[in-house]
Amino acid sequence: MSQTELFSAPSVPPTPDRQAGLERLKAFTPLMGRRYATQRNFDFGPEDRSNISMLSAHVRHRLVLESELAQAALNAHGLQAAEKFIQEVCWRTYWKGWLELRPSRWSEYKSELSQALNALGEDDALRRRYEAACEGRTGLDCFDAWVSELMQTGYLHNHARMWFASIWIYTLELPWVLGADLFLRHLIDGDPASNTLSWRWVGGLQTAGKTYLARASNIEKYTGGRFTPDAGALAHDAPPLDPALQHPAPQTLAAGETPDPDAPSLLWIHEEDLHAESWAAEKRDVRAVVYQAGPLPRGELALGACASRFTQQALEDGARRAGAHFGYTAQASAHIEDVIDAARSVGAKQILTQRPAVGPGLDRMPPYRAKLAQAGLTLIELRRSWDAAFHPYATKGFFKFKSAIPTVFDQLSLN
Ligand SMILES: Cc1cc2nc3c(=O)[nH]c(=O)nc-3n(C[C@H](O)[C@H](O)[C@H](O)COP(=O)(O)OP(=O)(O)OC[C@H]3O[C@@H](n4cnc5c(N)ncnc54)[C@H](O)[C@@H]3O)c2cc1C
Incomplete structure (x- = not known):
């Protein structure tokens, strides 16, 4: 059976709602x-995304849940045949858990980014190279095409993200944090953990002794010959x-907070988790529902148009x-004051x-918690059982983490 008979893939990610995400999941x-x-490693281009799910933006905002992807894969194929897909879903969970245990890497990223943005104001040559990269004017066809795809769709294939980050760091010799910031603000699935830690991985900051070098032959092979970069134009090491x-040792995972079962409650929905139907809040005395009015900034510079639109509609x-x-x-x-008024x-x-x-x-939670407390309101941050079960395994590398998948699936009754 041909690829198109099996699955006719749209060239853009599905509409930012749960229904469209579920349809995509089913297909x-x-x-x-x-x-x-x-x-999965082939990047056939924006016109043909039939080999990958393109569900990351839905999963990132939890319009569709990781457990739903895993259960669909298990039902249709079983753990062994769907191992690769399930492992990829779990990479997202691993990165989130890893950062949850080591939040100082996020603070470090933010302060390095501030310094790098300041340096652009002081170093004209650096600023010109940065602007040429962000505007797709480097003269490297593949890179310039990925910039244009990122701006037009808010999406890049995983392999293109790896090549892009490697070229940014090693060929264009730009600060990695500026590239990570560009991705985070423009990707519709822009995710602090997957993005920051993947960029760190490419640059050898994440796994000791490991970096990622984009090679011309690899780009040609996995783009099906759409791009044939000149090997001499790319960095060689x-x-x-x-x-x-130096960072502190990983911290222990904060326990989820337990609501008072009898307290009259207000449900506050934000872009990190848009499936309140599965928060088990029916057991509570819910009196009102409020939601974050618009997308949160993801850095000092403006959020990209695709990412902004996707998040707003989601x-x-x-x-x-x-x-x-x-x-x-x-x-x-x-504003938090609107939540207080509604409560x-x-x-x-x-x-x-x-x-x-x-x-x-998460950065905005401590001041919000303080303002709510001043208003006599208790903030309860719930934690999904998927995160609570998986994150404690993110202490070392992915190898250890993935070996826990069958145990955690049993615990979550996924089979
Ligand atoms: C430099 C770089 C930056 C990245 N930035 C982000 C980001 O900001 N947000 C983001 O969601 N992903 C990021 N990724 C991971 C990955 O590229 C995307 O999750 C993936 O391409 C999404 O496409 P898909 O839904 O078709 O994935 P599929 O191949 O269909 O995978 C299924 C699901 O597994 C998860 N997944 C797959 N690959 C990865 C991976 N390598 N890491 C984490 N989760 C994965 C996603 O939830 C995805 O929806 C980044 C990767 C790199 C190399």
């Missing part, structure tokens, strides 16, 4: 087995970057479904939300 499920394992700081879809599920019209909240108007004493992963969502 891609037959391909999650051996075919995914052998074909990839020495590890210097780690900036938020509205999450709010609509949560409102329908709990029997209220969800109210938009642009007061219905007599809520407790704010229920999902704990954001390390990144901009």
Whole structure:
């Protein structure tokens, strides 16, 4: 059977709502087995994404859940045949867990980024090279095409992301944090953990002794000959970057907070988790639903248009479904004061939300918690059982983490 008979893949990611994500999941499920394992590394271009799911933006905002991808793969293929697909889904979880245990890597990224942005103001030559890269004017056809694809669709194939990051660091010799920032702000799946740690991995900051070098022959092979870069135009080696700081040992995972079962509650939905129907909040006395009114900034510079649009529509879809599920019209909240007003108007004493992963969502929680406390409101950050079960295994490398997949699946009753 041909690829197109099996799955006719749209050239752009599916619409930012759960329904479209579930349809995509259903259509891609037959391909999650051996075919995914052998074909996933090919970047056939934006017109043909039939070999990969393109569900990352939905999963990143939890319009569709990791457990739903895993269960679909298990049902259709079993753990062995769908091993590769399931492992890829678990890479996201691993990166999130790894950063959760080591939040100082996120603080380090932010301060290095600030310094690099300042340096652009002081070093004209650096700024010109940076602008040429961001605008796809480097003269390297493949790189310039990926910039254009990123700006137009908010998406790049995994292999293209690896080549892009490697060329950025080793051929264009630009600071890695500026490239990571460009991705984070423009990718519709822009995710602090997967993005920062993948860039660190390419630059040799993540795994001792490992860097990633983009090779002309590899680009030609895995783009099916769409690009044939001149080997002489690309860097020939990839020495590890210097780690900036010594970091503390991994911290222990904070336990999820337990709500007061009888307290009148307000549900607060944000872009990190847009499936409130599975927060098990029906057991609580929910009096109102509010949602984050617009996308959060992901850095000092502006959020890309595709990422902004995707997140906005995803938020509205999450709010609509949560409102329908709990029997209220969800109210938009642009500031924490809106959450406080909404809670007061219905007599809520407790704010229920999902704990954001390390990144901009979590950064704003301490001041929010303090303001809520001043207003007599308790903030309860719930934690999904998927995260709670997997994250403690993110203490070392992915090899150890992936060996825990069958145990965790048993624990989560995924089989
Ligand atoms: C430099 C760099 C930056 C990246 N930045 C991000 C980012 O900001 N956000 C993001 O979601 N992913 C990021 N990735 C990981 C990966 O490229 C994307 O998750 C993947 O390309 C998404 O496409 P897909 O949904 O078709 O994946 P599929 O191949 O269909 O995989 C299924 C699911 O597994 C997960 N997944 C697959 N590959 C990876 C991976 N390498 N790491 C983590 N999870 C993975 C995703 O949730 C994905 O939806 C980055 C990778 C690199 C090399």
